[in-house]
Structure formats: structure tokens, C-alpha cells
Amino acid sequence: MSxxxxxxxxxxxxxxxxxxxxRQPGLRTVQGELENALxxxxxxxxxxxxxxxxxxxxxxxxxIGQVAHVDLDVGLLAxxxxxxxxxxxxxxxxxxxxxLRVSHVTLAPEGxxxxxxxxxxxxxxxxxxxxxxxxxxxRDHTLWYPTPLDETAMExxxxxxxxxxxxAAFCRPREGATTIRTLQDFSWTRDDHGVLLGAVRADAxxxxxxxxxxxxxxxxxxxxxxxxxASELREQRTRTSEFKVMPARGxxxxxxxxxxxxxLAARAEQTRARRELAAELTEDAGID
Amino acid sequence: MSxxxxxxxxxxxxxxxxxxxxRQPGLRTVQGELENALxxxxxxxxxxxxxxxxxxxxxxxxxIGQVAHVDLDVGLLAxxxxxxxxxxxxxxxxxxxxxLRVSHVTLAPEGxxxxxxxxxxxxxxxxxxxxxxxxxxxRDHTLWYPTPLDETAMExxxxxxxxxxxxAAFCRPREGATTIRTLQDFSWTRDDHGVLLGAVRADAxxxxxxxxxxxxxxxxxxxxxxxxxASELREQRTRTSEFKVMPARGxxxxxxxxxxxxxLAARAEQTRARRELAAELTEDAGID
Numbered sequence: 417m418s419x420x421x422x423x424x425x426x427x428x429x430x431x432x433x434x435x436x437x438x439r440q441p442g443l444r445t446v447q448g449e450l451e452n453a454l455x456x457x458x459x460x461x462x463x464x465x466x467x468x469x470x471x472x473x474x475x476x477x478x479x480i481g482q483v484a485h486v487d488l489d490v491g492l493l494a495x496x497x498x499x500x501x502x503x504x505x506x507x508x509x510x511x512x513x514x515x516l517r518v519s520h521v522t523l524a525p526e527g528x529x530x531x532x533x534x535x536x537x538x539x540x541x542x543x544x545x546x547x548x549x550x551x552x553x554x555r556d557h558t559l560w561y562p563t564p565l566d567e568t569a570m571e572x573x574x575x576x577x578x579x580x581x582x583x584a585a586f587c588r589p590r591e592g593a594t595t596i597r598t599l600q601d602f603s604w605t606r607d608d609h610g611v612l613l614g615a616v617r618a619d620a621x622x623x624x625x626x627x628x629x630x631x632x633x634x635x636x637x638x639x640x641x642x643x644x645x646a647s648e649l650r651e652q653r654t655r656t657s658e659f660k661v662m663p664a665r666g667x668x669x670x671x672x673x674x675x676x677x678x679x680l681a682a683r684a685e686q687t688r689a690r691r692e693l694a695a696e697l698t699e700d701a702g703i704d
Numbered sequence: 705m706s707x708x709x710x711x712x713x714x715x716x717x718x719x720x721x722x723x724x725x726x727r728q729p730g731l732r733t734v735q736g737e738l739e740n741a742l743x744x745x746x747x748x749x750x751x752x753x754x755x756x757x758x759x760x761x762x763x764x765x766x767x768i769g770q771v772a773h774v775d776l777d778v779g780l781l782a783x784x785x786x787x788x789x790x791x792x793x794x795x796x797x798x799x800x801x802x803x804l805r806v807s808h809v810t811l812a813p814e815g816x817x818x819x820x821x822x823x824x825x826x827x828x829x830x831x832x833x834x835x836x837x838x839x840x841x842x843r844d845h846t847l848w849y850p851t852p853l854d855e856t857a858m859e860x861x862x863x864x865x866x867x868x869x870x871x872a873a874f875c876r877p878r879e880g881a882t883t884i885r886t887l888q889d890f891s892w893t894r895d896d897h898g899v900l901l902g903a904v905r906a907d908a909x910x911x912x913x914x915x916x917x918x919x920x921x922x923x924x925x926x927x928x929x930x931x932x933x934a935s936e937l938r939e940q941r942t943r944t945s946e947f948k949v950m951p952a953r954g955x956x957x958x959x960x961x962x963x964x965x966x967x968l969a970a971r972a973e974q975t976r977a978r979r980e981l982a983a984e985l986t987e988d989a990g991i992d
Binding site (some may be wrong): 429512514629 | 766
């Protein structure tokens with residue numbers, strides 16, 4: 417077997433016209449489009465290179481700082497001009513105004529695994545409420561909310577949700593998967609146009625977790641319940657109908673954080689071991 | 705005849721799926737959609753209320769601060785609950801995630817004319833060059849440029865173009881229409897994502913003028929010619945092939961400026977008189 421080189425792909429996409437990240441037969445997905453483009457470059461239509469991603473975004477969720485890796489035959493990669501040329505080739509195949517864009521292609525450092533080396537993921541949720549400018553140019557990645565929302569109360573609720581907790585109240589349940597996460601940061605601000613920006617960061621997210629966390633804050637923002645109720649609901653550890661899981665359109669994966677190169681392999685090993693210990697189905701530990 | 709009340713409409717739209725502002729049979733235009741929505745509210749399908757606009761945007765050009773007016777029967781407007789309710793009704797008809805949004809509806813002050821009372825129009829042109837993040841979520845209102853652009857040189861060129869001049873070199877010629885304009889402001893900056901923002905303000909623009917001004921700066925930014933060449937080309941007063949008129953997708957009408965209420969009527973009269981003096985076909989003094 418010829419030696420392989422792991423390559424890091426930094427990606428950005430508008431999730432509107434994708435059926436999420438994961439390849440599915442007959443559906444247009446981000447992974448599918450990317451792997452097809454790789455197959456075109458390397459003329460391997462029968463067996464496209466397989467891509468591993470940091471955050472498996474759901475249907476309609478966007479990304480500007482998604483990270484993936486792919487293992488490529490060293491000789492083939494060199495024949496295509498190396499990583500920089502590969503990025504330009506992929507963008508050429510995807511098209512000049514594509515909804516999927518390869519921002520950077522680089523040789524991955526030793527021990528790098530896009531998924532298991534990651535320390536954290538950060539997301540942003542955009543809401544243009546009745547106090548904000550509702551900009552039609554950005555309607556596909558912003559939720560338009562018809563009433564005014566109280567951002568001070570939302571910020572209070574968000575802060576109270578942070579820390580190491582069982583987030584079962586905010587997760588779609590999965591057999592055998594833990595719902596314990598460290599919510600490292602969660603805050604609300606308004607931008608220059610009055611648009612509410614929810615910034616969320618965690619070691620990892622379970623399925624629909626960000627959109628449920630946002631839903632709890634929106635319920636607080638429209639005075640359905642007090643800010644203090646949000647953490648009470650978290651402590652109940654069961655899903656509730658007191659707030660809604662917000663639509664995917666407002667959600668964007670912003671960044672994935674990794675440790676210094678020297679710690680990449682150890683971090684990946686640690687993540688894998690922890691997941692195995694927890695008897696998780698790693699393929700299904702879906703990250704929103 | 706029953707008395708009419710002039711109403712000011714503040715509008716925002718994504719120009720991508722519109723064939724420009726002006727109503728055209730069989731085509732989807734901003735004016736057409738807006739007048740149809742007004743006709744629905746007032747049940748006047750056979751004779752929709754006619755809307756007058758400040759900046760007649762071209763095919764594919766966007767707006768966040770467009771201004772228009774419409775004259776409505778006082779009794780009918782009151783029957784529909786007044787201006788605030790009218791805005792909500794129009795947005796209800798246009799739909800919850802429409803590419804055309806009515807931001808505000810207000811009773812127009814005495815003497816207000818959306819077009820002739822305006823003192824200035826400002827536009828923004830967005831370019832994500834090779835140094836910027838190319839965000840697919842914003843691809844429909846940003847030009848992606850494949851090479852790096854020198855924003856310092858572009859800024860120098862832009863500054864040199866400002867002032868009261870004949871902009872024939874940047875205008876699509878029209879029989880009998882003046883090409884003398886006051887370019888009040890023109891500057892280039894990069895935002896937090898490295899995206900180049902060209903801010904342009906003038907009393908009025910002739911057809912394709914903003915996109916031609918941007919084209920001259922882009923030619924400077926990619927070192928096709930020196931910054932000083934831009935004003936030389938302006939002084940030649942004829943169209944040139946040394947730079948390109950840039951695509952509509954990057955262009956957004958940001959704001960329309962009006963004088964204090966007490967001066968609205970005088971300003972409108974002055975604008976009309978100047979146009980008549982210049983023997984212009986006012987309907988065709990197309991503003992980009």
C-alpha cells in the first residue's frame with residue numbers, strides 16, 4: 417500500500433440547499449458534494465476519498481469555520497500540485513459562486529483528527545426580532561422573530577446555563593449516548609443592526625442542543641418564563657414543551673478549536689477513550 | 705375626489721430574484737411586487753396604487769434603505785388601520801421570509817417626494833478578494849474576486865474621484881441627460897472578515913455609475929493602472945475599456961438622505977426645476 421498523507425480542509429457553506437452534512441444516497445449533502453469533488457480531482461468516482469468532519473451539521477445549518485480531514489495517497493496529492501493547488505481545484509469544480517467553499521487546504525500536523533482532536537466547537541445563532549433591522553439579503557441565515565425580545569434577560573438565562581452539566585433537557589435522546597457536556601460560553605449581544613447574536617461554545621454538542629438552548633433563551637426573551645427558569649429546566653434533565661427547538665436557518669458553525677500540534681494525538685486518544693468508556697456509538701454522537 | 709394622504713415606505717430587498725425596480729409586464733420586479741401587495745390590501749387589482757421611488761435600482765441590485773412614496777385615499781388608509789397596520793399587512797402578504805420587506809410605513813411630512821426631495825443616495829459595494837473570507841452565506845450580495853486587491857491604492861483612487869464633475873466616463877450615455885454629479889464621498893475599507901466595502905455617496909447617480917466607479921478602483925487594486933489614472937479617465941469624459949463595470953450582485957442601496965421637513969417642498973421644487981432646465985427626460989434619469 418502506498419503511504420497516505422492526512423490533509424486538513426477548512427470549509428464554509430450555506431446550509432440552505434443541503435440536506436445536512438452526512439452523505440445520503442440521492443440527497444445533496446455537504447459531505448457528498450465535497451467527496452464528489454475530491455473524486456473528480458483524483459479520478460476515483462468508483463471510490464471517493466472519505467472525509468471526516470469536526471461538526472456534523474444538521475439540515476439547513478450553515479458553517480463558516482467547519483474543519484474536516486481526508487487521507488490521500490502521497491503520490492497522487494503531489495501529482496495534483498499539493499494542498500494549495502488542491503483547494504483551488506476543488507473550488508473550481510464546485511463553481512465560482514458555490515454554496516460550498518473550501519477556504520484552506522493544508523497538510524495536517526502529526527496526530528491531527530478533525531473530529532477527535534477538537535477541543536471545542538463554537539456556533540452563532542442570529543435572530544432579527546421586532547427591534548432589529550430585518551435584512552432580506554441575510555434572511556436565509558437569520559431567524560426573523562415577529563415580537564421584540566429582551567436581550568438582558570436572555571443574557572442572564574444564557575450565563576446561568578454554562579458549565580459542566582447534564583444537558584438531557586436540551587438533547588434529542590439517543591440510546592447509550594451521554595448528554596453531559598461542558599457549555600464553556602453562552603452569551604447574547606446585538607450587532608450594529610440590532611440583530612441578536614447568540615454565541616455558544618462547548619466541548620461538543622448533542623443533537624439539536626444549540627437550537628434548544630436558543631429556544632429556552634427566546635422563551636425568556638419574550639417573557640414566557642423568568643431567566644432563572646432556564647437552569648431549573650436543565651436540572652430536570654428531561655425534554656419539555658415549555659420552549660421550542662429553534663429553526664436551523666439561524667444557526668452557523670463558526671469555529672472549531674484544537675490544542676497545540678504537540679497535543680493533537682493525545683487529545684484524539686483521550687476523546688476516543690472517553691467515548692468508548694461511555695459506551696457511546698461514536699458514529700451517532702451527532703454534533704449539531 | 706376624496707382627499708389623499710402621501711405615505712412614506714421604507715424598503716429592504718434582496719435583488720437577486722428581481723428584474724430590477726421598475727414595473728415591467730410579465731417580469732418580477734420590486735415595484736411590481738410592492739404595488740401588487742398594495743392592490744391586495746386596498747382591493748384595487750384593476751388599478752394598483754402607483755409607487756414613486758428614490759433610487760431606481762438595476763437588475764440584481766439590493767437595498768436595505770430604499771425609500772418610496774404612495775398617495776392613498778385618506779378614508780381607505782384609515783379603514784386599514786393607518787400606516788403601522790399597513791406595513792404589517794404588506795409584510796403579511798409578501799410572506800414571512802420574503803426577499804422584499806417593508807421596514808417602516810409612516811405618514812409623509814408636507815412636501816415630501818421620495819425622489820425629488822432626496823439630497824443624496826448612498827451605496828455599498830462588497831468585494832471578497834483573495835485576502836478576504838469568502839462566506840457562502842453572503843455570496844448573493846458579495847462579489848468574489850479571485851486575486852488580492854490593494855485597498856490602499858483603491859482608497860487613493862476613490863478619494864481622487866470625489867467632487868463636482870462630469871462623470872460621463874462612468875455613465876451609460878442617455879440622450880439629453882446630464883452626467884454632471886457631485887460625488888460626495890467614496891472610500892474603501894475592509895471589515896472584520898477582510899471583505900472590501902466601497903462606500904459611495906452622491907446627490908444622484910446616472911445609470912451604472914456606481915458599478916463603473918467600483919470597476920475603476922478594482923483595476924487600480926489589481927495594479928492594471930495607477931491610482932492617479934482614475935481621475936485622468938474621468939477627465940476624458942468618454943467611456944473606456946480600461947476598466948469594467950462590475951456585476952450588480954455586490955451592490956446595495958444603503959440610505960437616502962432628505963433635508964429637514966421644512967425644506968422638503970423647496971428641495972423637490974429645486975430638483976424638478978434643475979431637471980427641466982437641463983431638458984432632461986426625468987423618467988429616464990435612471991439612478992443606479
